[in-house]
Amino acid sequence: MKVNKKSYAFFFVCCALSGYFFWLSLRPVEIVAAHHRSSSFSDVIVRNFPFTDKGKIAWWLNNKEMLKEKYNVPNPNPDGSFYLNFWLFGDGYKELSKYDRLCFEDMNTKKNCIEKDIVFTVSYSKNMGTMFEAYDGTYRLQKNGEIVKYVSHSEAW
Template sequence: MTIKKLGWMILIFVLGYSLFLLLRPVEIIDVHQDGRWSRVVVKHFPITRKGKIDWWEQNKANLKEKYDVPKIDSHGYFNVSFLDIGSGYRVDRMVDQDSYLLCFEDMKVDANCIEKNKVFEVVKGRNGGLQFR
């Protein structure tokens, strides 16, 4: 096999794998709510800002119907954070090294924490408009 053929094979593989990563559907693992705060634990969230906003626009009705997200408070405000599941739920060992974990009190199991890896946030606050962060 020539170097040129090997280079083309590697390029095709990299492009194919990149396309696969970009086109995977978002998987909602869990939803945790506390007042107007909703935290949605996901896998395969879009990478680009445009992709994230487009996904929100296309899925906000389904999120409301299926998970009651967002929870809107009496003033009309809400906060929805999307967090990457990473390596899964973990146990907080109550040591300094676990300070990067976010734990969910609504889960009654020991492994109720994930790494604080927020990939997107949708906020409606006092300014009245939606903010995408």
Template structure:
């Protein structure tokens, strides 16, 4: 093999190694809950380092739902049992409303009480569908009667 081909191969291997190390590092970081905002049966959880994969996000919810209930009091179902919890990427933190389409929280004093709308994951519960997990940039899932996680298509 020529020296030029060896350098190209070495460069490709190095880039792949860096990408793999980054992926492993990102998947091993614990998720940080920055804040929880409540509005009736709708909860917003601001997070950093949330799992990347669909399965990772659902597993995180299953592992942490009891902690969320005891520490933050969520979910808070309506009288019909409905609730929605949306996990938002906290990104660069709270900002002023200023920019179009920011999500602002009424339970905080302004002007710095808004975030960019970057939803990551949500958990919705209703009597009709049961619990549905939505992975933004992913799919919608729920458990079937046998306890198997299945992808569903919501119209």
């Protein structure tokens, strides 16, 4: 009888955790703000960003036109190159302190910094094309639309 109760309890916990993670994955990405640090470097502050590398890349591909229209990101150089970081908003904007925080000079307030919690980077250059950096690695968008995990020559050795 005890084995059955433990089995049911384990099953219930697994279902509850699965449901919770499923719910987390369905929440829409919230864009809090976009900041431009220089001509080709931009930062997007987000909440509820996808967990997986595949989910992050898919979200970018599905939303890059909206980001350009609504937030003017990325803001490429004349040669088309850009570097775009996505940061988690966490507990919100904070004042500069002894901790290493990312501060945005385009905000005229003391609370213009966030904790450095980067979740995704998209970059483009003529030599490398479109590159994605996420938790599990760096990926490259091929000309045929395929996304492959990038291995640099130094890593191949």
